[in-house]
Amino acid sequence: MKLLVGLGNPGARYQNTRHNVGFMVLDALAAEWGVRIEKKRGTSLVGKALCEGEKILLLKPQTYMNRSGEAVLEALHYYRDAIDDLLVIHDDLDLEVGRLRFKRNGGAGGHNGLKSIMQMLNSADFDRLKIGIGRPHGAWKTEDYVLGVFDPEEKAVITEVIAEAAQGVKLWCLQGIDEAMNKHNSFQVSLKKEKEEQQ
Numbered sequence: 451m452k453l454l455v456g457l458g459n460p461g462a463r464y465q466n467t468r469h470n471v472g473f474m475v476l477d478a479l480a481a482e483w484g485v486r487i488e489k490k491r492g493t494s495l496v497g498k499a500l501c502e503g504e505k506i507l508l509l510k511p512q513t514y515m516n517r518s519g520e521a522v523l524e525a526l527h528y529y530r531d532a533i534d535d536l537l538v539i540h541d542d543l544d545l546e547v548g549r550l551r552f553k554r555n556g557g558a559g560g561h562n563g564l565k566s567i568m569q570m571l572n573s574a575d576f577d578r579l580k581i582g583i584g585r586p587h588g589a590w591k592t593e594d595y596v597l598g599v600f601d602p603e604e605k606a607v608i609t610e611v612i613a614e615a616a617q618g619v620k621l622w623c624l625q626g627i628d629e630a631m632n633k634h635n636s637f638q639v640s641l642k643k644e645k646e647e648q649q
Contacts, residue, residue, distance in 0.1 A: 451505040451532045452623045454479070455522055457540040457563040459597075460512045469515060469596040471581040471612070472539040472563075476508050478616040491528065494521045501623050507533075518563040519570030526571075536576045537622055538567060539615070541596065545582025548607045548639035550615050552622065552630040553578045577627045581615060607639045 456472035464470055480487050480497055487497035487508050497508040507529065511521030526533060540563055545551060555575045558564040568574050586595035600608050618634035 451507055451529065451534060453507050453509060453525065453529070453533050453536045454619060454623075455509045455511070455518075455525075455536065455538045455567075457515060457518055457538065458510065459514050460510075464597065466599050467597050468583040468600060469541055471541045471583065471608070473510055474608075474612050475539045475579070475581065475615045475619065476510060478612050479619060480508060482616060492521070492524045494525060496525070501620055504623050505532075506623060515563045515566075517566055519566035519568070522567050523570040535626075537579060537619065538564065538576060539579045539581065539619070540564060541583045542580035543583060543585050543592070543596070545580055545584070547582055547584045547600075547604050547641060548611060549582035550611055550618065550637055551580045551582075551635050552618060552627055553580060554627050554631075577622070579615060579619065579622075579630075581611060603641060607641055610639045611637075 454476060456476035458464065458470035458473035476487060483499040483501065485497045485499045487495050487510055489496050493511065493513050495510045495512060499506040499508065509525055511518045513521045540561060542559065544559060554577055556578070557574065558568055583596065586592060614634060614637050618630050621633060622630040
């Protein structure tokens, strides 16, 4: 069984914020697979799906971002005999809006959710899918920026990125990280292009 972990913060207050794109990708997959991520399992909401015969567990930690590792470790212990692979889906400040990137292991890059997972698992050896949110400009503080909603011109771009990410995750589930990286890491939607099309 593949474990897909989307990072985010629970509750309506954070629902459409930049920090919650991990949840958004899982929601897109759940809609496509016709499942709901609503069963409470410990400190997470979970849903189960099948992708061409492959069993998939979709997990949304409800611990808030800084304690995501507790939920992931809990799930790995509970399903330990069934989990084959782990993919963590999260926002990334170092990627511009319109980009995504599959990556095999690595550092936390300042992301508190990843830091928590790495600390709790005592390992960085898991796959990630980074969704670009760009860095704040001007007087924006990073914390306020990641907990803010996407600008109007970013929303259409993010919708495309999430759709692409969902297809990439399905490929990861069926063929692994290398195929997902090769096919999807070059994907890019330009904010400038979106603005021009809206004019």
